[in-house]
Amino acid sequence: MTRNELLQQIQTKRSYLCVGLDTDINKIPAHLRNHPDAIFEFNKAIIDATRDLCVSYKINTAFYEAYGVRGWQALEKTVHYIGNEHFKIADAKRGDIGNTSDQYAKAFFENLPFDAVTVAPYMGSDSVQPFLKYEGKWAIVLGLTSNKGAADFELQSCGDELLYEKVLKTVSQWGTPENLMFVVGATQSDSFINIRKLIPDHFLLVPGVGAQGGSLQEISEKAMNASCGLLVNVSRDIIYAGSEENFAVAARNKAINYQKEMHKYLK
């Protein structure tokens, strides 16, 4: 999906919501757990209930790998079920030497129809560049993440800047706002304005709203740019909104609340 197509989706739906499919078989409603295809059945119901309210789905690969071949099958079925209208993110935090990142890019962009993969920057340029070679596909590189551990390295001083600032500045030279986004955690509100100075044009993928406590209002007021430039991800707070047979209705209601709030903030 190109940047223009994504922007059009955002304006049409008045939403920059990404629904995170971190599907954990121990957390899905009890009546589904023994279904032979439980993970996909759950995802299908969540997708059907939220499709018109979000512009993106993010599949957290860890939750699928945890079930081996069966999990990978559910992942494949899910990404195909989403279809072409939504921006499909493989939240995989990959990144390796060039010939290996080539294989990860092939996994998610050729064998599977993902639009984007999240990538860890530690190993540098040749670990990221293989994801930038595909027309209409994106690398979403970790900038400043939402977790406590961000303090260990990302927020450490490197010369006259913090490591995450160096990452944003350096990595943004490797691609363009048409094929590169950055992960910025919603819990890092003190840094939003600074981040926008460093990378005014790039889309930010923002996890951490909902279960992790980040504020949609704050990220929207401080980090939205003229063309929106935000994909705000909510996983647990939407997909586990209900634990009964009507879980999809509960998820839809949560997603409606997020979409309504986003409508207000969107220019």
Add this chain to the structure above:
Amino acid sequence: MTRNELLQQIQTKRSYLCVGLDTDINKIPAHLRNHPDAIFEFNKAIIDATRDLCVSYKINTAFYEAYGVRGWQALEKTVHYIGNEHFKIADAKRGDIGNTSDQYAKAFFENLPFDAVTVAPYMGSDSVQPFLKYEGKWAIVLGLTSNKGAADFELQSCGDELLYEKVLKTVSQWGTPENLMFVVGATQSDSFINIRKLIPDHFLLVPGVGAQGGSLQEISEKAMNASCGLLVNVSRDIIYAGSEENFAVAARNKAINYQKEMHKYLK
């Protein structure tokens, strides 16, 4: 596998060789490519030909994910086929917020019988710790990697040290030499002595010998510690040593050369 068990394997075999199963269907011998289970058949032949010469196998997950469900099936069959005598590494470069790293640990340590997973340090402590909670299992954290991109961040100054030095010092506090190793590329020979000052006791997983040009002699002379402390990985130079029907013999001959050289360096 515990550290003592690994040390015993090293002394028994007089080898600290890890064979990297970066199996690419386009590079395996032509007569195998159309086999319905080509990746596993190739791996099986390589494992049978090298089992007595190496102490570890490293499965590079990217090369399996690139083939989707079929690749993941080959990965599962391969790790089970290796058995319990070898130290089995999932070279996956994973790492995410705590509840997600928990799922990756479950994938490789509970659902699959790997002994170790490679982990990227960028996201900090809670991204690594879930891999350290399993008795006899290991996190192998990226320190200074073998690729050109290592210069982009790993070798940048952060205060009075380089980023990779900060990573080695900080991460080594999160675990012990019984559950934590570090990746150090064989191409980074200028840094071996310095690295051993920072982490004298930890095992190093050393890729970069063979196709990437690193020297086994140099890493062995400069970075071996009293109990060996090295796992030197060779992938392409062994597994693609031959491209004809006798490819496994060619791989074995290469592995013999490496083992003989290691025997010389081992105390």
